[in-house]
Amino acid sequence: MSQRGVIQHYQQYLPITARTPVLTLGEGDTPLVRANALSRALDCDVYLKLEGCNPTGSFKDRGMVVAMAKAAEQGARAVICASTGNTSASAAAYATRAGLKCIVLIPSGQIARGKLAQAFVYGARVLAIDGNFDRALELTRELGEAHNLAIVNSINPFRLEGQKTAAFEIVDDLTRAPDILALPVGNAGNITAYWKGFNEYARLKNIALPQMWGFQAAGAAPLVGGAPVPNPHTIATAIKIGNPASWAGAIRARDESGGLIDAVTDEEIGAAYAFLAAREGIFCEPASAASVAGLLKKQREGKLARGKTIVCALTGNGLKDPEFALASDARIETLPATGDALRRALDL
Ligand SMILES: *Cc1c(COP(=O)(O)O)cnc(C)c1O
Numbered sequence: 001m002s003q004r005g006v007i008q009h010y011q012q013y014l015p016i017t018a019r020t021p022v023l024t025l026g027e028g029d030t031p032l033v034r035a036n037a038l039s040r041a042l043d044c045d046v047y048l049k050l051e052g053c054n055p056t057g058s059f060k061d062r063g064m065v066v067a068m069a070k071a072a073e074q075g076a077r078a079v080i081c082a083s084t085g086n087t088s089a090s091a092a093a094y095a096t097r098a099g100l101k102c103i104v105l106i107p108s109g110q111i112a113r114g115k116l117a118q119a120f121v122y123g124a125r126v127l128a129i130d131g132n133f134d135r136a137l138e139l140t141r142e143l144g145e146a147h148n149l150a151i152v153n154s155i156n157p158f159r160l161e162g163q164k165t166a167a168f169e170i171v172d173d174l175t176r177a178p179d180i181l182a183l184p185v186g187n188a189g190n191i192t193a194y195w196k197g198f199n200e201y202a203r204l205k206n207i208a209l210p211q212m213w214g215f216q217a218a219g220a221a222p223l224v225g226g227a228p229v230p231n232p233h234t235i236a237t238a239i240k241i242g243n244p245a246s247w248a249g250a251i252r253a254r255d256e257s258g259g260l261i262d263a264v265t266d267e268e269i270g271a272a273y274a275f276l277a278a279r280e281g282i283f284c285e286p287a288s289a290a291s292v293a294g295l296l297k298k299q300r301e302g303k304l305a306r307g308k309t310i311v312c313a314l315t316g317n318g319l320k321d322p323e324f325a326l327a328s329d330a331r332i333e334t335l336p337a338t339g340d341a342l343r344r345a346l347d348l
Contacts, residue, residue, distance in 0.1 A: 003029065006062050007069060010165045013200065014066060015158065023069045023097055027054050027061035028165055032173045032311070037279040038292065042299050043306040047178070048276075049170060052284055052317030056118060058238075059190060059315050060090035062166060063159030068094040070158045071150035078103060080149040082136035084186065084238050085115030086316055091152050092122035103149065105129055105136040112237055112285070114320035132232065134243045137187075154189025155245045163190055167197025170311050177202070177210045183313040184290035185214035185223060185250060185261060186239035190315065192249030195257065210311075212259035214250060215294030217287075221263035223250055235266045235324060238287035238316060264293040272296060276314070283318030283325075291315075 005024025007016060030053045035046040051059035068091070071079050078101035081091045088104040088111075095102035104119050108128035119126050129136055137153060144151040154160060171177050177198055185191050191214045202209050216224055217234030222242055229242035244250060254261050264272075269286055272293035276282045291312040298304040318325060335341040342348075 006065050006162055006165050010168065013165070013168070014161055015070070016066075017073070020069050020073045021098065023065050023072070023094065025055035025061065025065070025093060025097060027065050029169065030054060030166075032170060033282070035280050035282075035312070038275070038295075038312075042295060042304060042310070044304070044308045044310050046295075046310045046312065047174070048280070048282060049166060049311055049313045050282070051166065051313060051315050052288070056086070056089045056093045057114075057317035057320055058086040058090065059163060059166060059313070060086045061094070063154065063162035063189070063193070064090040064094045064152060066162035067150075067152045067156045067158040068098045068100065071152065072098040072100060074150070076100060076148070076150035078149050079152045080140050080144050081105070081152045082133060082140040083111070083115075083119075084133050084240060085111045085320065086238055087153060088124060088126065089115050089118035089122070089320075092119045092124035095124065096122050100150075101125070103127070105140055107132045107136055110237055110240065112321035113323055133241050134228075137245065153245065154187055154193075160189055160193040160196060160246075163193035164197030164200065166313065167194045168201055171198070171201050171205065171207060174309070174311075176309075177207050178311040179210060179308040180213050180259075180310045181210045181313070182213045182215065182291040182295050182310060184236070184239050184287045184315055185216050186220075186241040186244065186287065188214075188223065188244035188246035188250035190313070191253045192246045194313070195249070195253035209257060212253045212257040213291075213294060213298070214254065214259070214261040215290045216261065216263050217269065217290060218263040218265045223247065223261045224263045234269075236269055236285075236287035236290055237321070238285060239290060262294055262297070264290050264297055268293040268297060273318075277318065282314065284314040285316040285318050285321050286324055288314040288316050
């Protein structure tokens with residue numbers, strides 16, 4: 001069967017009109033895989049939503065396809081976004097698909113190499129600024145409004161409309177909502193979108209709602225501290241954000257769901273990242289592992305009851321950040337090209 005994509009599959013739940021182009025690169029319908037080792041470790045039933053399987057390797061594609069289709073419908077001449085990496089990769093791909101020019105503002109020197117490569121190869125105009133993501137987003141708003149460029153950051157409501165479809169898929173796969181949805185939180189668009197999706201589906205399908213458990217990096221945890229962080233820092237570049245645009249949406253999701261937003265250290269993120277790869281066979285990017293790091297932390301604190309059904313959103317693909325992967329623990333042995341050398345090394 002051919003891939004329907006988010007717009008075609010979910011048009012009845014999306015702000016799609018007869019004039020909206022049915023754009024797709026095959027986004028959505030991502031796997032929900034049971035995490036056997038993590039389920040044992042947490043004494044729960046844990047599933048991983050593999051959003052790294054989207055066409056550009058992150059969940060951003062779900063929202064981008066809708067934002068880009070609406071920009072094309074509304075006759076935009078170009079789109080602009082600020083990005084910690086994945087938004088730029090996604091915007092560049094879908095702009096190409098829609099026949100629009102794409103301008104990307106990134107914080108200089110703070111983007112994972114794989115993501116930067118994507119934006120370039122998809123043909124975006126990539127400009128690095130001497131400032132952080134929050135500043136790049138301010139500039140995006142300024143230029144977008146002054147020059148009639150469509151802004152495709154998650155402050156664009158069509159982004160959140162598209163992203164809510166991940167919640168629909170989880171409910172369809174489990175035939176219910178999980179007890180807990182765990183995810184990393186940066187600019188907080190995704191937690192806002194998931195909560196919207198679960199609520200819309202709950203009204204239609206009479207299902208119970210999950211608790212929303214969001215996790216920020218300790219060096220970039222404004223929602224935990226209750227105030228913007230002027231100089232956020234973390235190895236998890238996708239969530240290195242000091243002043244989330246969807247602040248209010250995140251707090252609403254947390255409070256209405258009876259959930260929580262907590263912080264995890266870079267060490268905890270690194271440990272969860274390694275666990276997922278080496279114990280589950282799943283390679284996600286560091287930011288994505290914050291959700292699993294958070295669950296492990298809550299369990300250590302005795303705040304995770306056993307027997308819960310949990311879905312972790314693994315937001316992006318590990319291949320996007322090869323430098324982190326190799327820096328963390330790369331031990332490659334070089335041997336003579338002989339069977340004997342290999343037999344010795346392998347104790348065969
Ligand atoms: C964008 C992104 C996040 C953060 O999502 P927000 O909607 O900004 O909270 C987390 N992980 C990855 C891989 C991302 O690309």
